[in-house]
Amino acid sequence: MKASLFQKAGMGIFIISSALLIVLLFLNKYRLTDAALERAVTDPSERKMLGTALSPMKGIAYQSGYTFNENIEEYLERENQHISSKFEITDMDIGNVISQFPGQDIQYSNEKITNAFDTTETGRFKARKLKDYTSWMNERQYESEQGLREQLENTRQNINTSIINDQGFSDYKIKALKLALTRHSSFGPVSENTTLWLVLTIGLGILGALIFILPKLKLLPGIKNDHVFHSANTGRGWIGYITGTLLIGFYVILYWYPEYMTSWMLLVDPISKVLNGHEASQWFFYGFLYTLAIGVMGVRMIIKYRHSKYHIIRTLSVIFFQVAFAFLIPEILIRLNQPSMDLKNIWPLNYTFFFDYNLSTLTSSGTIGIAMLVWGIILIIIGVPVITYFYGKRWYCSWVCGCGGLAETLGDPYRQLSDKSLKAWQIERWMVHGILVFSVIMTIGVLYTYFTGSSMLLGINTYDIRSVYGFLIGAAFAGVVGVGFYPFMGNRVWCRFGCPLAAYLGIVQRFKSxxxxxxxxxxxxxxxxxxxxxxxxxxxxxxxxxxxxxxxxxxxxxxxxxxxxxxxxxxxxxxxxxxxxxxxxxxxxxxxxxxx
Missing domain, CATH: 3.30.70.20 (Alpha-Beta Plaits)
Structure with missing residues (x-):
């Protein structure tokens, strides 16, 4: 009875701390100032343009982060419209260019474009763009002005489409600016009492969870079959649905609306500055929370399976690899101005490994970067098949992988919810191997672009392929579904249906292990x-x-x-x-x- 009351107290503390963590998202206020702009944007010219575009917002205290971000987007879109109308190539501009080539049998020369525009900033921009985009047309013959006009009209559309990326605020830039400005314009209880709120939320959450978990030492080890399918949490009941909904909501905000979780980033700023020397990003907060979840629920796992040396060692293993390799080492490498990478994250699970920006970073970072690149390739080509031959895929999926680590610890209460039907197995095989094929095709396209400089392969834009993969698989499946569906479909939804590395490991294990x-x-x-x-x-x-x-x-x-x-x-x-x-x-x- 005492243990039960003790556990209820622990659960109560955990729920209160979790509720406070959610409330924190609504406590701070926001005020855009020149100082906030200076902290958020390092480029002086961009900062000046941004300050002009957002001048109506300056000095106003916003009670809601939603309103603050909506206004930022509204004013930047207005600025984009102004930029488009100022710099877009018009019908008159095309007519002026064509007037430089009178008569029939025209031999095109983009050097004549300069004469079609004035010397203002706008004119110089238009002339430069047309020169760049029509350089391939030099010395080409056109039978009439109409043929030249058709070609220039196509060029005009391409230039006008790119104006916002060149001179204005693209969707990607607006998203990044909203996050930076919200973070640096924030003021209020969270900003002023960061340490206190860290203790009251994450600190109390850890304490409550341990108070709930530790009394289990008085129970016999192992699974009890104690109404696990009748529980409101572990049997697809109302608690499970609430838990799953909160997890899904968390991942949606993390991936697509991080500007609304800046209060959480402020909480862990001191920890981030100690480890990597920078303010916390949404990914630092996520990594910190992820690591804590594996550590705390790892204690539960060890207590539950303390009769098995195998489970104790493998649980300690996933905790170690998450804390050291996935969290601490990458953050410390950032502080040392070295390329940061989770050294245990293997392609194709680490689907960005062969992306151009990552390859450029590694190859230009000296010995450490080259060593990381070689290490990653060795793991893919030699490490995976050799180690899997001797020990099966368990060496990675149950001993090393962070996704597997979270599933084995935080997700353990839901393991019985996995579908055992033949139909589920058939779907699983098609899906997981289909995603492996998708990741291979994407990587081929990425490498083709990296080595050739061309983004088109067999008529398909390789950047579109990586964007689709990143959205559908890297974010929606691995995050939203992979963790958010624990209470609905069991703890290994991602590992079973989506992980391309699990598919690669599984092929080796099935036929040669x-x-x-x-x-x-x-x-x-x-x-x-x-x-x-x-x-x-x-x-x-x-x-x-x-x-x-x-x-x-x-x-x-x-x-x-x-x-x-x-x-x-x-x-x-x-x-x-x-x-x-x-x-x-x-x-x-x-x-x-x-x-x-």
Whole structure:
């Protein structure tokens, strides 16, 4: 009874701290000043233009971040309209250019363009753009003015489309400016009492979670089957739906509306400045929270499975790799002015590894950058197949990976919700391997652009491919669905249906690996614990009843099926690869051997 009350107190503290964390988003106010502009924008010319465009907002105290950001966008869009009307190439401009080439059988020369425009800033811009865009037309023959006009009209459309990117505020720039200006224009309780609010939110959240978790030491280790499907949290009840909705909301804000979470960034500013010397970004806050979640829920995992040395070691392993490799080392590298990278994040999970900006950063950063590039390529070509051959995909998915680490710790209460049906397995195989193919095609396109300078491959824009992949897979699937759907579809939704690295590892594990889960079918009592708690949706009991090895490509070797088996039927083993296929299966009291 005391333990129950103690746990309720801990849960109460955690809920209060979480509610305060959400309330923080609405406590601060916003005022745009010259000082805020100077901190947010380093380029003087851009700052001057921005100050002019946003001058109506200066000095006004905004009570809502939403209104503040809406006004920023409104005034910048107005400025874009002004810039477009000032610099766009008009019909008259095209007529002036054509007038420089009278008669028939025109030989084009873009040197004559200068004569078609005046010497004002606008005229010089238009002349320069037309020269740049028509350089390939030099010395080309046109039978009439009409043919030249058609070509120049197409060029005009291309130039006018690019004006905002060149002279104004693109969508990407507006988004970045909204985040920077909101952050540096913020004032109020959070800005003035950062440490206090950090303690009252994240600090109390950690304390409450541990108060709830630690009394579990008095219970017997292992899974209890204590109404897990009847729980409002773990059985797709109202608590689970609220939890999932909050997680989905968090990822939507993180990826697409970070300007509304600047109060959270302010909370961890002191920590960020100690580690990397800079103010916290949304990604630093996310990494900090992600690491804390794995650490705190890792304590729960260790307590729950403390009867198993395997689970204790692998939980400590994912905590170590998340804290050291995914969080601390990349931040410290930033402080040392070195390229920052999670050294355990492997392509194609790290789908930006071969992006042009990353390759340029690594190759121009001296010995450390080159070493990181070589290390990443070695992991892809040699590390993955060799280590997976000896230990299966569990070496990464259950011992190293941050996505797997969060699934195994924060997501452990929801592992029984994974769909075990044959239809789900069929969907899984098509989806995960389809995404692997998508990532390979995208990477081929990215490398083609990097080495050739051309963004078009077989008529497709490679930048469009990477944008689509980043939005659909890197953000929407991996984040919003991959974590937000824990309470709805189990804790390995991303690993099972979306992770391209899991697909790559799984192909190696399925066909060329020493790893398998062996079964002693004669001891199986068909209790179903193994299938129920398989996070990857494998019907383990189906294999156990037949005494058949489990060599599924999706198996991450977490070992929970073995731990929850009351008869010791299942065992994780690394043996001769020849023994994985063609083993006898049980048929009644006899056995039969099936040769593949």
């Amino acid at each position: 020493r790893f398998r889960i062996t079964t002693n079918g004669g001891q199986c009592i068909s209790c179903g614990n193994c299938s129920t708690y398989c996070e990857m949706g494998i019907d383990v009991r189906w294999y156990a009843q037949r005494g058949q090895n489990i060599i599924r490509a999706s198996c991450v070797g977490c070992g929970v099926c073995s731990s929850v088996c009351p008869r010791g039927v299942l065992k994780l083993e690394n043996k001769d690869p020849k023994g994985r296929f063609g083993e006898p299966i049980l048929i009644g009291n006899d056995s039969a051997t099936i040769r593949s």
